[in-house]
Amino acid sequence: MRTSETSASPAGLFEGYDSGGYFCELFGGDAGGRTLPSALVERLQRLELRALKRRAKDASQQLMDLGITFTVYSDRDTIDRVLPFDPIPRILSRTDWDQIERGVKQRVAAINAFLDDVYNDGKILRDGAIPAELIKANKHYLKAMEGFHPPGGVYAHIAGIDLVRDGSGEFRVLEDNARTPSGVSYVVENRHLMMRAFPDLAEGVGIANVDDYGARLMQALSALAPGGMRDPCVALLSPGVFNSAYFEHVFLAREMGATLVEGRDLVVQDDCVFMRTTDGLERVDVIYRRIDDDFLDPQAFRSDSMLGAPGLFAAYKKGHVTLANAPGAGVADDKAVYAYMPRIIEYYLGEDPIIANVDTHICREPEGLAYTLDHLDQLVTKPVGESGGYGVVIGPRASNRELAALRRQLKADPSNYISQPMVDLSVSPTLAGAGIGPRHVDLRPFAVTGRDTWVLPGGLTRVAMRKGSLVVNSSQGGGSKDTWVLA
């Protein structure tokens, strides 16, 4: 394949495609700015719409057949939903990726240093770089973690850093996910799907491999087993089949070669964790848990939790089991703390952020609140405690009534909110309705940290399938694309 790079303009399959003034992941912005191998762009342009639609339909049938679904349970039925898959890949150049990879590693390093500090010395709080009450009163702050150093100083073993690209083509961090970020199974499965449905498209292109995520994760977690033991027993703790992400838990357990367990399979004796097997109790050394802190251990946290194991947290504090991610890591991915991330990076690493935040107004601070109230119809306002896109109000698209309601809520509980200017999320050509149209996308790269940090090349590209929509969350009608990092 020829490697000459051009900023192509829409033709062939993309005839008549108009990115609507947004930065386009394939064709760049008004001023160009996108350099992808011309031969690859030409190959995409030569695709026929009808063939593309047919193969997309086959691909989505395959997802259903293979049960790559999230499952919703009702009283008498199970409903399997496929995360909509768009067959036109999102392509990242080597230059894009170098910046993302360095930026994500920097972010993860800062998050881990920050967490170790706030749960131990609290220097950053004493120095006033971030308000102490923002941390200590945070609902994700776990007092029980104070004075404890997890193995290797790692809290966020698996981190998902949500990125968007703004109108000028610059990447920005939209959100950090330091608890149990999900979606990585789609990255790997989308690639399999893409290679089956379009074997001809990627031929000779040289795309970074995503297949070894499970092995990398297993390696990273094993390296942090208690006492540096060799060949530890690693288990993935899932809430069970009724969890909508159960497919991902199964996928990861299989890819990692880890044992999949639920809380009821675990038993803690003498501050050691065991699982019930057909041949008696078996010691567990590392637990990749996909349940929230609150539910980990009814003795330490929510007493009504049926998902965890009584005594698990005590075993952890004794250093008899490694938990990933560490309990209490959520304080670092809070939307209010996010606003301080540039300062946190500077504080611990003495560096400027490699990927900037989206400008953020903190409503707990008087100036931030005043600005937000004055510009409510221009800003995106987010409750800090929610995830999955819930409660987000997009000012320019909200009705007067919605804005009035938001204004009341803001005044009643300002510290529950942050606001950001509208980001002109980049678009990517997407199969939509009758043809190809621009749809907004974001990107969630996944970082795995053991003795060091590794970032899965690419990550999950989520796409808002509805025209004009900025909400890419799967719970709100988002889909996904295969994400290619060019070699």
Added chain:
Amino acid sequence: MPKLVARFAENAFWLGRYIERSENIARIIDVNAAFARDEAGEADWKSVVALYADLEAFDNGERAFTAEDVAYFYLLDRDNPNSVRAGMAQARENARAIRHLISTEMWADLNMAFNEMRGWTRREVRSTALAETCARIVTDCQTFEGIAEGTFRRGEPWLFYQLGKLLERADQTTRVLDIGHKRLDPGADEPLASVYWNALLRAVSGFHAFRNRHSVSSGPSDVARFLLYDREFPRAVALCIEQASERLRSLEARHEAGRREPVEAARRALEFRLETGPEMELTGEALHVFLDQLQMELGRMSTALAQSFFR
């Protein structure tokens, strides 16, 4: 050797059981329908319902003992926990829980079969379509079993899957035999009985095997002997038990805990019961009582497995 989480052993066991059960229910409905066609509608649908001890559940005031109502109840009715549709849903949920332990092909196949079955309506059990529907269920189950044979790693999950399948198969064979025991009685009308035997043997894919092993002059007790004790017939009860015992020995060899007393006791009781059969007259009420006892011993074995391995 990596150890198996107890709960997954139970999932594997029930996966094997539900697939086998679904296949057998379809076989029984099919043979009864075939018999009905031969005998111009004289089929006894009530005995099928009685066979599964469902008389009370079936009788809701709206259903009649017709081919269509009974077939719907046993093939498609989601509210009947003993229906094929409910069984396949259970099989799928068990498979979902152990998706990381079974092959991708097994999961995909079961998933596709289940998704297709979801679209089935009453039309599928009307007289013109019923045979085809039953054949499809049987084929679906056999396809799954074939994929398992070729792709399921021979580790512990497979051993428990096999145990579930073999115990269910033995149980279903005793039920098929039981449903026929009245008609197989030598006192019954000869031609009718002979038609019924043939149908019965076909229901368990044993017609040709039986013909091959027994002379034309063979009687009803020969059919019973064949279904219970034949050394080469894969659905014969004794052969199923023998294979189940082999699986248990494999488990024993893998486990530090070695032999489990409750399981061993259940196995001995089952074998002992089977050994008493050949000494008795395998017809009429005596046969019915004997089959009942076998079913009870099989139930005890299930309980012993649950006690020893699933908790």
